[in-house]
Amino acid sequence: MYKMNGAQVIIKILERYGIDIIAGIPGGSNLPLYDALSQSTTIRHILARHEQGAGFIAQGIARSSGKPAVCFATSGPGATNILTAIADAKLDSIPIICITGQVPQAMIGTDAFQEVDTYGMSIPITKHNFLVRTAKEILTVIPDAFRIATEGRPGPVLIDIPKDVQLELVEFDNWPEVPRRPILKSYKDKDIQQAATMINAADRPILYLGGGIIHANASGAATRLAEKNALPVTMTLLGLGSMPSDHPLTLGMLGMHAARYTNLAIEECDLLIVAGARFDDRATGKISEFCPAANVIHIDIDPGEIDKLRTAHVKLVGDVGMILDELLPFVKQRKRNEWLTRIKTLRDEHPFLSPGAHDPLMPYGLIRQIADIVDDSAIIATDVGKHQMWVAQAYPFRRPRQLLTSGGLGTMGFGLPAAIGASLAHPQRTVVCFSGDGSILMNIQELATAVEQKVNLKLVILNNTSLGLVRQQQDLFFGKRYFACEYQNHVDFVTIAKGFGMKAFDLSESVTPVAALRQAILAEGPCLIHVPIKRNEEVYPIVPPGASNKEMIGGEKNAAN
Amino acid sequence: MPPIEPVKLSPAPDKPNKAVLELTVNNHPGVMSHICSLFSHRVYNMDGILCMPVKDGQMSKIWIRINGNGQLEQIVKQLQKLEDVHAVRYHNAGHEIFIALEDSFKVI
Ligand SMILES: Cc1ncc(C[n+]2csc(CCOP(=O)(O)OP(=O)(O)O)c2C)c(N)n1
Numbered sequence: 001m002y003k004m005n006g007a008q009v010i011i012k013i014l015e016r017y018g019i020d021i022i023a024g025i026p027g028g029s030n031l032p033l034y035d036a037l038s039q040s041t042t043i044r045h046i047l048a049r050h051e052q053g054a055g056f057i058a059q060g061i062a063r064s065s066g067k068p069a070v071c072f073a074t075s076g077p078g079a080t081n082i083l084t085a086i087a088d089a090k091l092d093s094i095p096i097i098c099i100t101g102q103v104p105q106a107m108i109g110t111d112a113f114q115e116v117d118t119y120g121m122s123i124p125i126t127k128h129n130f131l132v133r134t135a136k137e138i139l140t141v142i143p144d145a146f147r148i149a150t151e152g153r154p155g156p157v158l159i160d161i162p163k164d165v166q167l168e169l170v171e172f173d174n175w176p177e178v179p180r181r182p183i184l185k186s187y188k189d190k191d192i193q194q195a196a197t198m199i200n201a202a203d204r205p206i207l208y209l210g211g212g213i214i215h216a217n218a219s220g221a222a223t224r225l226a227e228k229n230a231l232p233v234t235m236t237l238l239g240l241g242s243m244p245s246d247h248p249l250t251l252g253m254l255g256m257h258a259a260r261y262t263n264l265a266i267e268e269c270d271l272l273i274v275a276g277a278r279f280d281d282r283a284t285g286k287i288s289e290f291c292p293a294a295n296v297i298h299i300d301i302d303p304g305e306i307d308k309l310r311t312a313h314v315k316l317v318g319d320v321g322m323i324l325d326e327l328l329p330f331v332k333q334r335k336r337n338e339w340l341t342r343i344k345t346l347r348d349e350h351p352f353l354s355p356g357a358h359d360p361l362m363p364y365g366l367i368r369q370i371a372d373i374v375d376d377s378a379i380i381a382t383d384v385g386k387h388q389m390w391v392a393q394a395y396p397f398r399r400p401r402q403l404l405t406s407g408g409l410g411t412m413g414f415g416l417p418a419a420i421g422a423s424l425a426h427p428q429r430t431v432v433c434f435s436g437d438g439s440i441l442m443n444i445q446e447l448a449t450a451v452e453q454k455v456n457l458k459l460v461i462l463n464n465t466s467l468g469l470v471r472q473q474q475d476l477f478f479g480k481r482y483f484a485c486e487y488q489n490h491v492d493f494v495t496i497a498k499g500f501g502m503k504a505f506d507l508s509e510s511v512t513p514v515a516a517l518r519q520a521i522l523a524e525g526p527c528l529i530h531v532p533i534k535r536n537e538e539v540y541p542i543v544p545p546g547a548s549n550k551e552m553i554g555g556e557k558n559a560a561n
Numbered sequence: 562m563p564p565i566e567p568v569k570l571s572p573a574p575d576k577p578n579k580a581v582l583e584l585t586v587n588n589h590p591g592v593m594s595h596i597c598s599l600f601s602h603r604v605y606n607m608d609g610i611l612c613m614p615v616k617d618g619q620m621s622k623i624w625i626r627i628n629g630n631g632q633l634e635q636i637v638k639q640l641q642k643l644e645d646v647h648a649v650r651y652h653n654a655g656h657e658i659f660i661a662l663e664d665s666f667k668v669i
Contacts, residue, residue: 119591123598128644131591148644304638 006135007032007166023057027074030101032166049445053417055085060421068095076114087125089156091408095149104164127155135170153302185318196330202271207231211238212276214400218321230336238407244398255283259352263549275299279309285549383415383439386468413442423455437463447500497528504528579654587645588621
């Protein structure tokens with residue numbers, strides 16, 4: 001028989017589920033939880049400097065490890081601050097569990113101090129949420145939260161726990177286990193055979209991999225299928241790393257900032273095999289003009305994604321790795337000389353251009369240079385903007401979970417805290433975060449956390465003194481009427497970092513930038529590397545928002561852009 | 562290639578885009594919010610909703626009348642994904658549940 005208060009039950013169950021890091025910030029309504037956490041010998045608390053930071057630290061742990069991660073916030077402003085990180089996890093299907101304190105039940109609904117309707121506000125941005133009303137319920141709610149966050153399509157779960165419930169004593173006989181339900185599978189053998197027949201009959205198939213491949217640990221299965229049938233492979237932003245970027249069948253990322261030949265090749269396909277991807281508009285461009293002639297095989301764990309935006313000829317709902325492996329024996333060994341030759345021609349005629357690739361003070365050159373310094377075990381995080389797209393285009397991703405980036409929500413401020421989380425989960429690895437001077441300011445307070453936790457994190461700021469991606473869109477689509485995107489006040493990031501107690505330097509001031517970069521990246525501990533770049537370094541090609549993927553601007557061979 | 566066959570709802574809809582759904586859900590104070598939030602977030606149209614506890618209050622039954630431009634299958638799939646939803650049954654638009662209530666909804 002166990003007897004303890006609700007807060008102690010929560011911490012004990014989290015320990016039993018192997019949680020060893022929790023990021024958060026305490027406040028009035030979660031103090032019992034913090035008091036219980038202070039007694040834990042196995043959980044390390046990471047004190048963030050803003051609850052959004054705590055949420056993204058949890059995401060960094062979850063994205064880099066594939067395991068669920070936990071964050072804490074107090075009621076009211078603590079809860080509202082963390083919501084962005086939860087919404088971000090929802091759109092990218094990341095398993096995080098957020099536990100918020102709430103005012104005591106007797107005060108709920110009275111506009112009490114620091115009371116907000118956390119439950120109501122989090123419904124549309126969580127996979128599921130709970131408002132716990134008795135301490136006894138904690139024994140089922142926490143295990144359910146772990147199950148829901150990780151089963152099927154992963155996602156965030158929020159648990160709102162009033163202070164009186166945290167303090168209520170509860171007696172129980174046994175610790176709960178994590179409930180498991182059988183994996184959803186709603187396809188038949190004949191569907192697998194039909195898919196295989198279509199793949200075997202196709203002349204110009206494309207395998208289109210999304211973040212689901214990474215969540216399902218299915219990159220091996222995808223690679224086996226692609227290699228057996230000689231399927232050219234494209235990946236979404238979140239799918240990058242499912243197949244090595246230097247694999248002969250890899251076409252790189254598709255969509256808004258794809259290489260020209262990639263979008264052109266996809267346009268010519270007669271069969272799209274979509275696995276763990278959801279036809280996001282950044283990937284497909286104008287959906288009605290996305291490979292209109294192609295047949296579609298759609299594989300996903302979420303039945304709601306099938307036929308949502310594009311009707312599929314064969315619909316396979318279930319674990320994507322299992323399905324790809326089931327397909328394998330029915331798919332013929334092929335060489336596809338004609339199709340691969342056609343793709344090679346497209347690649348020669350419309351290659352990916354990376355101007356400045358040999359200059360470490362230019363975006364592509366900097367990214368290439370850093371990739372040369374670290375090995376594939378390094379974790380690469382990005383913020384949101386042009387720098388994110390340059391990294392997605394040019395960094396040679398070679399393994400799943402190597403890239404951490406905010407895809408669906410595109411949240412500026414994601415990079416630094418997510419990189420801290422990844423580093424905490426993988427202390428032996430180097431973590432590099434590419435950020436912009438706009439994005440970094442959105443969670444710059446987490447530099448304090450990085451220094452305090454001594455994470456091995458290299459923060460590379462590409463400073464174009466502007467909200468670069470916004471400026472580029474105004475340049476191209478709003479008649480160069482630059483507005484609200486060029487900073488007048490130039491922040492001294494090196495001094496700021498030093499104020500946080502972090503090593504920092506300006507790469508442009510180094511006479512031997514490559515050597516300086518190498519030395520900084522190979523040294524242990526956190527370091528900020530400031531790299532001034534021109535405002536008009538742009539990301540090309542670009543598909544105008546809402547346009548078809550054929551309508552790429554820029555990035556043309558033999559044309560200056 | 563054979564033409565794409567849409568997922569079959571049974572019975573087949575008697576009126577295009579209109580139907581009545583019968584949901585069995587966990588009964589707790591937030592469950593209606595979850596259902597309504599799904600409809601507003603995904604811009605699905607419902608023009609009637611009824612909810613009553615069943616089974617000693619452990620569960621509730623929710624009836625929803627929908628008016629959804631070709632969205633029926635998506636609505637059903639998304640409802641089935643909700644943690645609190647145990648079952649979704651599909652009925653034709655002419656189902657008696659809302660018809661029987663017509664007298665209560667007369668505007669005088
Ligand atoms: C929280 C948030 N606010 C606004 C935006 C819109 N937005 C997208 S990219 C961008 C500019 C990013 O600037 P910076 O981080 O300096 O990167 P750059 O594009 O210059 O590389 C903005 C404002 C966003 N994605 N996220």
